[in-house]
Amino acid sequence: MKKMKIWGFCVIVLAIIQACDVEDSPTLEVSNNEIEKYLHVPSPEWEDQIIYFIMTDRFMDGDTSNNDQGEGEYKKGDERYWNGGDLAGITRKISYIKDLGATGIWISPPVANQWRNPQHTGTGNHGYWASNFMEVDKHLGTLEDYRKLSATLHKNEMYLIQDVVCNHLGDFYTYNGPYDPDDVTKNFMIHDVAQPTQYPFNHNNALDSVDREMSIFHFAPSFYDHSDSIKKRAYQFADLDDLNTSNPMVRNALRKSYNYWIKEVGVDGFRFDTPHMVEHDFWHDFLHSKNEEHPGIHRFAKELDKKEFLTFGETVMQTLPYQSTGTYQCRHYLGTDEKPGMTSVLNFPLVSEISRVFIELKPTDILSYRLDINNKAFERPELLLNFIDNHDGARFLTQTDHESFQQALLFIMTIPGIPVIYYGTEQEFLGMRQAMFKGGVGSPHKDHFIRNNESFAFIKELVTMRKDYDEFRRGDLTIIRDASDGPGVFAYKIESQERSAFVLLNTSTTAKLADNVQTGIEAGTILKPMYSLSGQEKIIRVDSGGMINILLPPKEGLVLLSGEAKELPGPTEKMIAFMDAEQPVLTNDFININGLAKGIDELQVMINGNIQKGKSVRVQEDGSWNAKLELKHLINGTHRVSAAHIDAGGKLFAANNYIEFELELPEGVSSSVGDPAGDDNGPSGDYSYPLHPSYQKQMDIRKVKASARGSNLEIEVTMGQITGIWLPPNGFDHVSLNVYIDLPGIEGVEALPFQNARMPANEDWDYRVAIGGFDNKLYTSKGAGEYEVGTLTGPTAFCAVDQEQELIKLTVTSAALGYPETLAGTKIYINTWEGGGENLRPLKLEAETWSFGGGQQDDPKIMDDIPIIVLE
Numbered sequence: 092m093k094k095m096k097i098w099g100f101c102v103i104v105l106a107i108i109q110a111c112d113v114e115d116s117p118t119l120e121v122s123n124n125e126i127e128k129y130l131h132v133p134s135p136e137w138e139d140q141i142i143y144f145i146m147t148d149r150f151m152d153g154d155t156s157n158n159d160q161g162e163g164e165y166k167k168g169d170e171r172y173w174n175g176g177d178l179a180g181i182t183r184k185i186s187y188i189k190d191l192g193a194t195g196i197w198i199s200p201p202v203a204n205q206w207r208n209p210q211h212t213g214t215g216n217h218g219y220w221a222s223n224f225m226e227v228d229k230h231l232g233t234l235e236d237y238r239k240l241s242a243t244l245h246k247n248e249m250y251l252i253q254d255v256v257c258n259h260l261g262d263f264y265t266y267n268g269p270y271d272p273d274d275v276t277k278n279f280m281i282h283d284v285a286q287p288t289q290y291p292f293n294h295n296n297a298l299d300s301v302d303r304e305m306s307i308f309h310f311a312p313s314f315y316d317h318s319d320s321i322k323k324r325a326y327q328f329a330d331l332d333d334l335n336t337s338n339p340m341v342r343n344a345l346r347k348s349y350n351y352w353i354k355e356v357g358v359d360g361f362r363f364d365t366p367h368m369v370e371h372d373f374w375h376d377f378l379h380s381k382n383e384e385h386p387g388i389h390r391f392a393k394e395l396d397k398k399e400f401l402t403f404g405e406t407v408m409q410t411l412p413y414q415s416t417g418t419y420q421c422r423h424y425l426g427t428d429e430k431p432g433m434t435s436v437l438n439f440p441l442v443s444e445i446s447r448v449f450i451e452l453k454p455t456d457i458l459s460y461r462l463d464i465n466n467k468a469f470e471r472p473e474l475l476l477n478f479i480d481n482h483d484g485a486r487f488l489t490q491t492d493h494e495s496f497q498q499a500l501l502f503i504m505t506i507p508g509i510p511v512i513y514y515g516t517e518q519e520f521l522g523m524r525q526a527m528f529k530g531g532v533g534s535p536h537k538d539h540f541i542r543n544n545e546s547f548a549f550i551k552e553l554v555t556m557r558k559d560y561d562e563f564r565r566g567d568l569t570i571i572r573d574a575s576d577g578p579g580v581f582a583y584k585i586e587s588q589e590r591s592a593f594v595l596l597n598t599s600t601t602a603k604l605a606d607n608v609q610t611g612i613e614a615g616t617i618l619k620p621m622y623s624l625s626g627q628e629k630i631i632r633v634d635s636g637g638m639i640n641i642l643l644p645p646k647e648g649l650v651l652l653s654g655e656a657k658e659l660p661g662p663t664e665k666m667i668a669f670m671d672a673e674q675p676v677l678t679n680d681f682i683n684i685n686g687l688a689k690g691i692d693e694l695q696v697m698i699n700g701n702i703q704k705g706k707s708v709r710v711q712e713d714g715s716w717n718a719k720l721e722l723k724h725l726i727n728g729t730h731r732v733s734a735a736h737i738d739a740g741g742k743l744f745a746a747n748n749y750i751e752f753e754l755e756l757p758e759g760v761s762s763s764v765g766d767p768a769g770d771d772n773g774p775s776g777d778y779s780y781p782l783h784p785s786y787q788k789q790m791d792i793r794k795v796k797a798s799a800r801g802s803n804l805e806i807e808v809t810m811g812q813i814t815g816i817w818l819p820p821n822g823f824d825h826v827s828l829n830v831y832i833d834l835p836g837i838e839g840v841e842a843l844p845f846q847n848a849r850m851p852a853n854e855d856w857d858y859r860v861a862i863g864g865f866d867n868k869l870y871t872s873k874g875a876g877e878y879e880v881g882t883l884t885g886p887t888a889f890c891a892v893d894q895e896q897e898l899i900k901l902t903v904t905s906a907a908l909g910y911p912e913t914l915a916g917t918k919i920y921i922n923t924w925e926g927g928g929e930n931l932r933p934l935k936l937e938a939e940t941w942s943f944g945g946g947q948q949d950d951p952k953i954m955d956d957i958p959i960i961v962l963e
Contacts, residue, residue, distance in 0.1 A: 119185050121242045126235075129242035130357040134392075134399035135194075135250055137360075137434075138473040138564050141554050142252065142511045143193035146482055147201060147231055148173055148216040149526045150514060151180025151540075154236075160229055164206040164214045167530050170522075173206070173216040174531045178232040182240045185247060187540045191517055191547065192554030195250035197362055199482070201237060203228045205261030209282035217482070217524070218254065219364060220261030220331065223289040224348035234355065241357045252360040252401065253352055257345050257377065258368045259331040260287055263295055266312045275303065275310040289348075291340055295332060307341055309333040315785040316816045323368050336373045346377060346385040353392055353400070360401030361388065363433070366424060367406060374424060374432045378402060403435040403476055409818040410440040412447065412457050415464045422468040435474040438508060441465065443820050445479055448581070448598060449499040450491040451867055452885035455581035455598055456573040462506070462583075463570070473565060477503040478511040482524055484865075489521050491883075494646035497549060497624055498596055501648040504553040505563045505585065505594045515539065517547040556622060560652070562592040572608050574598075576699050576726055577886050577906060580605045580643060593618060593651040597643035600885075604700040606640045606733045606745040613637075615659045618651040625649075635659055640745040642702065642737070665690035667734050667746035670715075677722060677754050680801070684718045684732055684750065691744070694736045696720065702735075704910070723801035724905040727754050758805075760915050760962040761798030768793060768811060771923065771955040777945040778954060779938045788812045789825040790923040790954040793897070797960055799914035802905040806830060808921065810897045819864025822892030823899060826954075827863035827925050830888075830901065831856035833918040834911055840872040844880045845931050846924065848951040851959055854918060858908060860888045860901060866927045869907055880928055914962050922956035 121129055152158065152175035159165040166172035178201065188196060203223040204215030215221075218228070227234050241251050263286055268278030279297040287293045294302040297310040311333065314326035327333045334341055352358045366374065380387035392400035404424050410417030417440045426432030444461045447453040465472045479499045480487040488496050503510045515525055518539045525533035527540060541547065557563045566585035571593075573581050578599040585592045591612055597603045610616075610633050618631040618639065625644045631651060633639055643649065666689040684696055688710045696718035697705030708718045720732070730752055735745040771791035772778045780786040791811030798805050808828060817824045831850060833839060839855035842848075850856055859870045859881065867887045875881030889902040905911065926932045931952050938944025943954070 119189065119243060119247050120182055121239060121246050123239075125246065126238050126242040129245040130238060131395055131397075132245045132250075132357070132359075134359060134397045134401070137399060137401050137509055138507070139558075140194045140250065140509055141192055141557070142195045142197050142476065142509060143188050143191065143514060144197045144478075144481065144511055145181060145514045146176070146199045146217065146524055147178065147181065148176040148199070148218075149524050149531060150176045151184050151528050152531075153177050153179030153181070153183045154232060157230055157232060160206060162206045163211075165230075168532055168535060170524060170532045171212070172214050173230050174526050175230075176526065176528065176531070177230065178227070178236040178240050180528070182236070182243050184540060185243055185249070187542070189247055189249065190542060190551070191512075192551050192558070193512065194248065195252060195359070196244065197252035197360075197511070198254060200254045200256055200364075201227055201231050203288075205263070205284070206230075207284075208262050209265075209284050215261060219256055221256055221259075222261055222263075222285070222287050224292075224345070225289060225351050237356050245357065250359040251357070252362055253356075253358045254364060255349055255361045256364045257334070257336060257373070258365045259328060259333050260292060260295075261332065262330045263287060263332055264297070265330055270312045272311070279310065289344075291344055292334075305340065306335050306338055309335050315783065317818045318815055324370055328365065328368060333368075336369050342373065342376055342380070343382065343385045346380060346382070346387060346391075349388060350385065350391045353388070353395060353397070357395075359397060360403075362437070363402065363404040366404035366433075367408070371423065371432075374404075375426055375430045378433065379431055399434075401435070402433045403437055404433050405439075406436045407439050407818070409815065410443040410820060411822065412444070412453070413460050415468070417443070418461070418464045418468050425469070435471075435476060435509075437511075438465070438475040438477050441475070441477060442479070445499055445502065446490075446820075448578075449495045449502075450487070451887040452578040452598060453887070453889070454573070454575050454577055455579060455596070456575045458581060459570045459573045462568065466568075473507040473509075475508040476511050477506065477508040478513065479503060480516070481513050484523070486521050486523060487516075488519055492646075494624070495598070498598065498646060498648050500550060501553060501594070501622070501624070501650075502596065504557050505592070505650060506568060506583075507564065507566065507585075510557070512550060517550050518544065519546050552622070556650070560592060560621075562587045562590065566592070569611070571610065572605055574699060575728060576730060577904060579603045580700060582608055584610065591653040592621070593653075595641065595643060595647070595649045595651070597645065597647045599701075600645050601701065601703040602645055603643050604640075604697065604702050604733055604735055604745065605643055606700070606735060607636075607638050607747065607749055608640070609638050611637060612653055613656045616656045617654040619654050620649065621652045622650040623647070632657070632659070636747065640735070640743055642735075642743050663690070663744075665736070665744050667691060667694055667736065667744065669732070669734070669746060669748055669750050677752060678757060680721060680723045682720050682722055682732070682752065684720060686716050686718075686734060686746070687714050688716055688736075689714055691736045694734050696732065696734045698725065698730050698732055700731070700733060722754060722756065724803075724910050725754055725756075725801065726803055726902070726904060727756055727800065729753055756801045759799035759801070761796065762960045762962050763794065763796035764957050764960050765794050766792045766955070766957050771811065773945060773954060774951050775946070778934070779944040781932065781941050781943060782938050783940050785814075785816050786825055787814065789814055789823070790925070792921065792923060792955045792957055795919075795921055795957050795960065797917075797919050797962060799917075799962055802908070802911050802914055804832065804903040804908065804914060804917070806901040806903070806919070806921075808899045808901070810899065813892060813894050813897050813899070815864075815894065817864060821862060821864050821867060821890050822894070824864035825925065826923050827861065827927055828899065828901075829922050829924070830860035830862075831920040832858040832860070832903070832908070833920075834858070834908065834914075835916040840875045840881070842875065842877045843922075844875055845878060845929055846922070846952045847877075847949050848953055850920060854920070854959060856920070858884075858903070860903060861927050862888060862890060862901070863925065863927055868927060869903070878929075917962045918959050919962075920956070920959045922953045924952045924954055
């Protein structure tokens with residue numbers, strides 16, 4: 092299944108599709124008389140499924156009559172309002188989803204929602220502000236519309252997953268003043284909006300003694316610190332009314348509500364919103380209760396022959412590289428044999444690593460670690476739900492290039508687990524909740540159900556490959572090569588009883604040699620290319636040692652399938668070998684390598700497969716060769732020396748061994764500067780933090796030290812305070828660090844993009860590290876200006892946080908800085924604000940919840956900074 096071979100055929104087929112009116116293509120809908128026949132079907136084998144995740148209001152408007160309910164909640168094209176998508180619209184587009192290859196859909200909560208919040212700042216178009224758990228929201232259609240969608244899916248051998256909220260309702264009450272836990276009536280206020288209609292959730296008035304005694308809700312204010320395990324389970328989240336899920340009456344009502352959708356609609360699985368905000372014991376009761384009147388979800392589903400009803404949670408946990416805590420916290424929601432919980436979880440820990448490796452270009456062994464922990468933590472990792480982006484964060488393509496986007500998709504489609512494609516990914520959407528239909532938010536001029544674009548065809552090909560070869564769905568995965576120094580090779584084998592498949596990725600922007608890769612299969616076995624992002628079609632043969640050697644182009648993704656074993660050719664006249672089997676720990680700038688070669692006049696000697704930075708070496712008449720390799724561009728740690736020869740025809744011949752060594756470069760030139768405490772109030776001294784109580788003093792810089800280690804830049808920033816309130820993947824939140832780097836001899840830019848400021852002392856910058864709790868980017872000054880961020884590059888900075896010492900440590904690698912010969916004379920300027928790219932938090936005269944105060948919008952967006960420091 093090679094991209095180069097099938098692409099022409101795909102173009103022809105897609106051109107035919109394009110020539111047809113999309114609305115005239117078969118909808119595959121059931122008739123009204125067929126709904127009962129197809130409403131209930133047995134559970135599928137979920138590891139074989141491909142899930143397509145849909146925000147219903149943004150997908151397709153199938154019935155314009157239900158768009159506007161007359162409450163000022165509908166405004167097509169505005170992201171804050173209802174846009175018109177509905178259940179009938181999804182049903183009309185089943186053929187589109189099926190053609191992509193998806194075998195199931197997961198839809199946002201279809202239940203009746205609060206149409207508009209009391210503050211008139213948002214609407215419940217997303218489905219997470221419930222007002223009645225047992226009604227279909229009128230904007231989305233009727234119960235019959237939902238039943239028809241379910242039956243249509245089932246008729247087409249597809250399945251339905253419903254998003255479920257058990258933690259909260261919409262915003263129907265609040266506290267208008269200080270909260271007194273001893274008197275929950277104090278400052279309590281019911282909003283002047285339509286109230287919940289479903290019993291017992293309509294008993295939500297703390298001023299009513301009956302409602303207080305029933306204790307259906309936690310009458311409490313909002314929490315903001317996600318590290319506070321007590322408050323996040325008993326307080327409101329974003330002022331959404333928090334259910335008392337320990338109350339048996341609440342538990343019974345929730346089981347009744349969601350069993351209703353299984354019975355009446357034939358739903359095949361549930362995804363749970365914010366499960367970490369509910370006490371853990373709830374999930375066992377909710378899913379496995381033996382209550383006769385309202386049994387647990389799994390028990391009830393089995394009665395309808397849904398024996399493998401899928402349940403999985405949105406278990407968002409802080410996941411740090413090379414640490415297992417986040418994965419095991421997720422595993423907790425599956426329960427134990429004695430007290431089972433959910434079937435699976437959304438694989439957020441793996442998503443964090445996907446972002447680090449494919450967007451930030453971090454070392455690929457980060458993925459190795461996470462996949463290994465997955466296999467240890469989960470008995471059935473093939474049921475984990477893997478994805479690259481979703482409805483709560485920036486689209487993948489807004490953060491990286493097209494090649495890395497394709498690599499990430501190839502990765503999730505070739506590992507065990509259930510792939511989830513967020514709607515619009517196949518249309519290369521950039522808007523987080525952009526509409527697929529004309530006139531909806533982000534799509535003013537056309538529908539986007541287009542089947543003749545590259546990404547639709549690309550995903551369809553990957554899905555077809557995954558379906559055709561069960562190795563990718565059910566195989567045992569083994570990592571056979573990774574990179575610990577930065578972007579590079581990531582290779583893994585997936586084995587079934589019949590054969591083995593191999594996936595080789597190169598996340599680097601330069602070619603990388605993957606030499607002496609141990610396959611673990613019989614010598615002479617043919618490995619045939621099934622897919623290649625670069626179009627490689629070369630057949631590879633496993634050598635006598637069970638290994639393969641291959642040069643991977645930049646951003647390659649290559650899939651190989653084992654075939655028959657053939658007799659190996661006779662001995663070759665060529666030979667490359669190392670004379671030194673071991674090397675000591677090195678502290679200087681070079682390493683000398685000696686070796687022997689036969690039948691070769693010249694070869695390349697390289698470190699970590701980096702052929703671009705390798706050294707071309709002439710072989711002497713006696714067959715000996717010597718290479719002196721520079722080390723200052725490497726980071727400290729373990730490295731690997733390889734040697735290879737590529738002949739005029741492009742044929743690769745690699746040494747049959749390699750050398751590993753440990754590098755410990757000492758600290759070089761450095762400089763440091765202190766900064767006064769409490770000066771985090773802007774250039775004029777009048778700025779104030781946003782009013783949200785989660786802001787404290789996180790933007791106060793106290794000290795900065797910068798130093799060189801080889802030609803890598805290390806920066807230590809001591810802050811007045813570091814918090815992890817929002818469980819940030821980078822270890823700190825409520826501040827963005829802007830690190831501007833000026834290398835000697837390079838002409839840069841003075842303007843600080845979107846900060847309404849310029850470099851101090853008329854200096855300029857060449858590279859900018861922009862890092863916050865949830866984003867980490869590196870820009871060059873090429874194309875940068877007052878309102879232009881510059882050019883994204885990588886790898887991004889390594890980040891480590893010591894919260895006790897209030898210390899943020901950043902490492903910008905030599906590769907990221909273009910391999911400078913020296914960092915002596917480098918100038919560094921650092922300031923703080925919050926927000927990245929073009930989306931910096933506003934500055935206003937008066938501070939607001941999420942806006943800084945004390946200035947005008949065009950004043951400098953700098954809360955604190957340091958004087959420029961120079962490495963010398």
